[in-house]
Amino acid sequence: MSTKFDASVSTPVDAWERKRLAAVRPASWNNPAPAAPYQLVIIGAGPAGLAAAREAAALGLRVALVERHEIGGTCFNTGCVPSKALLRTAAVYAEMRDAARYGAEVPADIRVDFSAVMERLRRIRSHLTNTTSVRLLAASGVDVFFGSAQFSGPDSLTVNGQPLQFDKALIATGARPDIPDVPGLKQAGFLTNTTIFELAELPPRLLVIGGGPLGCELAQAFQRLGSRVTIVQKLPLFLEREERDAAQTLSDAFARDGIEVRLNTMAVAVRSEGDEKVVDLVSDDYHSTIRVDAILTGVGRLPNVQGLALEKAGVAYDDVAGIRVDDQLRTANPRIHAAGDVCLDEKYTDTAEESARVAIRNAVLGGCEKMSELVVPWCTYTDPEIAHVGMYVREANARGIPVKTFTVPMHQVDRAITDSEQGGFVKIHVRDGSDRILGATIVARDAGDMISQITLAMVAGVGMRTLAKVIHAYPTRTSAIRLAAKAYNQTRLSARVVARLKHWLARPR
Amino acid sequence: MPPLCSLPDDALLERLQRAALGYFVELMNPRNGLVPDTSRDNSPVSIAVVGFALSVYPLAVERGWMDRDEAVRRCLLALRFFRDSDQSGSPTATGYKGFYYHFLDIHQGRRVWQSELSMIDSALLIAGMLTAATWFQADNAAEAELRALADTLYRRVDWRWAQDDAGTIRQGWKPECGYLHYGWEGYSEAIVLYALALGSPTHPVSPECYAGWESTYQWENLYDQDFLYAGPLFVHQFSHAWLDLRGIRDGFMREKQSDYFENTRRAINVQRCYAELNPHEFAGYDRNCWGLSACDGPTDERPDVNNERRRLFGYAARGVPYGPDDGTLSPPAVLASVPFAPELALSALRNMLLRYPEVLDGDRLATSFNASLVDANGRPWVSGGQYGLDQGVIFMMIENHRSGGIWRTLRRCQPLVEGLRKAGFSGGWLDAPTAEAAA
Numbered sequence: 001m002s003t004k005f006d007a008s009v010s011t012p013v014d015a016w017e018r019k020r021l022a023a024v025r026p027a028s029w030n031n032p033a034p035a036a037p038y039q040l041v042i043i044g045a046g047p048a049g050l051a052a053a054r055e056a057a058a059l060g061l062r063v064a065l066v067e068r069h070e071i072g073g074t075c076f077n078t079g080c081v082p083s084k085a086l087l088r089t090a091a092v093y094a095e096m097r098d099a100a101r102y103g104a105e106v107p108a109d110i111r112v113d114f115s116a117v118m119e120r121l122r123r124i125r126s127h128l129t130n131t132t133s134v135r136l137l138a139a140s141g142v143d144v145f146f147g148s149a150q151f152s153g154p155d156s157l158t159v160n161g162q163p164l165q166f167d168k169a170l171i172a173t174g175a176r177p178d179i180p181d182v183p184g185l186k187q188a189g190f191l192t193n194t195t196i197f198e199l200a201e202l203p204p205r206l207l208v209i210g211g212g213p214l215g216c217e218l219a220q221a222f223q224r225l226g227s228r229v230t231i232v233q234k235l236p237l238f239l240e241r242e243e244r245d246a247a248q249t250l251s252d253a254f255a256r257d258g259i260e261v262r263l264n265t266m267a268v269a270v271r272s273e274g275d276e277k278v279v280d281l282v283s284d285d286y287h288s289t290i291r292v293d294a295i296l297t298g299v300g301r302l303p304n305v306q307g308l309a310l311e312k313a314g315v316a317y318d319d320v321a322g323i324r325v326d327d328q329l330r331t332a333n334p335r336i337h338a339a340g341d342v343c344l345d346e347k348y349t350d351t352a353e354e355s356a357r358v359a360i361r362n363a364v365l366g367g368c369e370k371m372s373e374l375v376v377p378w379c380t381y382t383d384p385e386i387a388h389v390g391m392y393v394r395e396a397n398a399r400g401i402p403v404k405t406f407t408v409p410m411h412q413v414d415r416a417i418t419d420s421e422q423g424g425f426v427k428i429h430v431r432d433g434s435d436r437i438l439g440a441t442i443v444a445r446d447a448g449d450m451i452s453q454i455t456l457a458m459v460a461g462v463g464m465r466t467l468a469k470v471i472h473a474y475p476t477r478t479s480a481i482r483l484a485a486k487a488y489n490q491t492r493l494s495a496r497v498v499a500r501l502k503h504w505l506a507r508p509r
Numbered sequence: 510m511p512p513l514c515s516l517p518d519d520a521l522l523e524r525l526q527r528a529a530l531g532y533f534v535e536l537m538n539p540r541n542g543l544v545p546d547t548s549r550d551n552s553p554v555s556i557a558v559v560g561f562a563l564s565v566y567p568l569a570v571e572r573g574w575m576d577r578d579e580a581v582r583r584c585l586l587a588l589r590f591f592r593d594s595d596q597s598g599s600p601t602a603t604g605y606k607g608f609y610y611h612f613l614d615i616h617q618g619r620r621v622w623q624s625e626l627s628m629i630d631s632a633l634l635i636a637g638m639l640t641a642a643t644w645f646q647a648d649n650a651a652e653a654e655l656r657a658l659a660d661t662l663y664r665r666v667d668w669r670w671a672q673d674d675a676g677t678i679r680q681g682w683k684p685e686c687g688y689l690h691y692g693w694e695g696y697s698e699a700i701v702l703y704a705l706a707l708g709s710p711t712h713p714v715s716p717e718c719y720a721g722w723e724s725t726y727q728w729e730n731l732y733d734q735d736f737l738y739a740g741p742l743f744v745h746q747f748s749h750a751w752l753d754l755r756g757i758r759d760g761f762m763r764e765k766q767s768d769y770f771e772n773t774r775r776a777i778n779v780q781r782c783y784a785e786l787n788p789h790e791f792a793g794y795d796r797n798c799w800g801l802s803a804c805d806g807p808t809d810e811r812p813d814v815n816n817e818r819r820r821l822f823g824y825a826a827r828g829v830p831y832g833p834d835d836g837t838l839s840p841p842a843v844l845a846s847v848p849f850a851p852e853l854a855l856s857a858l859r860n861m862l863l864r865y866p867e868v869l870d871g872d873r874l875a876t877s878f879n880a881s882l883v884d885a886n887g888r889p890w891v892s893g894g895q896y897g898l899d900q901g902v903i904f905m906m907i908e909n910h911r912s913g914g915i916w917r918t919l920r921r922c923q924p925l926v927e928g929l930r931k932a933g934f935s936g937g938w939l940d941a942p943t944a945e946a947a948a
Contacts, residue, residue: 236690244694245831252832255820264690285623285685397724402764405729405738409830411788412732422788425831432728432764487730 005294006189011198016126023129024070037165046073048172048340052356057140064143075349082197085121090224114202151313175341177298184270192298203294211238213380230260327370329359379448387451390439402432406484415475426480435463464488526907528872532900533562542586548894553612557630560637561901567644588658607666625681632702668706676721696739698747708928719932732782736775740828742802742842745773750905753916756937783829791836793880801827802842804877805892836881841899848910
């Protein structure tokens, strides 16, 4: 029987998977007897819920955590963690094939053992349960409930019918794949981020619908692992939010990898013919059809607001935008806050975790911290990586803030040259006429790590003048940041200043 | 004739400019005034190239290279063709809403290649019509007809129809699918498009439209140059072929204390720095051999010296510093830099001509060459034939460098002047008390 690459795939249950399941959803788990009113009930045990639970437990609160499926959420089980494990293996294969670029010999026979790739993924995911498990949560004093939570009033809810009272609650139910409404897609079957990491066989031909961060990462990874990948994106560039040059760099990288890139293109119909999925594509007036073995979609995200009986708690929400919160993450019910993907536009793990901390401090410590004051970086882990923090130029322009960008292409950076990785750049956006950093975009192999220097500078209120003083070990890619800061310093030297300096240096001594 | 490189600058430019004119003289269809996109067999017409032709003819008269009657006759042929063309917007028409399809067949002037109704190429065509109409001011029937036709065709363009939801002007439309996805984001060659659209007496776009476009600009410091970023060199040149942007500033340039002319000088410096850094180690690149722009290029994949499979891009808008870059340079883009940085442009051009004489066919420049791809005799890949856009911009930029002839002409074109003012431009010749004084 041929392999089906759709939602019916299930993870091979090996030792690693048994260990993971025992940690994140133990089969023998019995929900505890509810305590008297909890000081805090958290709904959802993804990154936001776990961060909140740990913060609350550290504060000594009486806290309950309710999870419908597995603790760890999308990031841990079906998102960042498994995808990064997969990306690393894919990068190894890419380097093997590209060995000649580094003066090395290309191995004669490069064969991908997909089952080994996936076993490593499961091993790593399982290994990380050493720090993320129901047992550890319970040991820290958190009452963990598995089941479906439904509000029954402004200060109460039930878990599988069992009532829980609370002083404060935090909704952190996350988001789920947003499946595009393409005729025939459901009937033909498709993969999402929740099922693709359960594959036991590599699909020979894969269509990725959607050019957001996860779609881009997985398209590149599967191409490098041996699938023939086509990616369709209805917009003219990938990564809608990112700067044009960053997205263009990614398009070029995809083309180098051999991915078939179809921009300005929409999938308009899907049908099955034998084991193949036949997909009709339209780009303006160009119609075409491709045949693939698997379709990955749903790489956009929709908030999980259904089934919670939010109306009974007086919590306002929208099916697409999620739970309505103010800048301090308060919902329409003063007892209830929300955090993470269920209420934020920025659906990133780091944002979710930090928003949970903000919500807890505001909810139980009377804080008034604002989300708009956070400096949150994000990164798309393609090769090269695309990382951003702070404002984009278009945002600064829209707010009437004069902005100037200091750009250092990686081909000006010695370490990038020695590594034969000159693609990419560092762009630091500065308020024109000052040294205040508004934001930055970095495109480089390790942009996700590099962006932290800019994030640190922004949080600490460090400007370009100070960044120019920071000495970097030589040679490193991060020296691009100092080069940008030095370029800033150079612009401070007006012709008048240079003339005075010359005059001073030429004075008789 | 002596080789070009042996000539002093003025004589060199004279020969190159006259050779560029030859493209339009030789290749225009005498039945309808249309001019092909390239000199290759069976090339379709590019409407932008017709716009260049209409701009070139009057200045050729001024130089004494073409009879005035002949120039007027050529202009009238094209203008009458566009007046009478099918404007139904059908898949085989010539245009719609006063705009025209990008590529037309040279005999009937109907749409080919399923090309898009192109706003920017239509704008370059209209700019050419207005150049001719403004220059030919004689009081006779032929030149009066020329002026009336240009006015009619300009008034016919429904610029408002081309605005998108955000107010900026769309790039294209097709009868098969409506407006194209692409929008104008970031600085581009579209200043002349916006000036025409804002100055239209019949269907002007609102001034907010231009501000909306400006809001997508990126002011960058790259290689120690502060400039309004755009990668390909032609972006920094095309509007300047018609518009005298020296010393006049819009809101963005006032804030940055620069102007678009100075900006192009800096873009040239950025090109030189990039070619010197030569990140991809292509043959020939150095501080005196540059010119990444929109041009033809090789398409076959071949291994290069570093065992890295090089990608070749064919016809593409090559740019710096993010590419695409496959080792292909455009001599016409270097020559078209002559008004902005005469010494740098001529030095680089002479360098290219000495190193790669194959880029010349007579006195006419090929659109591009690639010195990293050589044949068995060590000769670089050179694009076959010539491109009309190159020859047009070469003629106009040399003329602007030598006499300011096109700029002087269009400083008297009231709709364009009005369009620039509505876009927020002021200062310099725009603030001169009368048009005559400005001229």
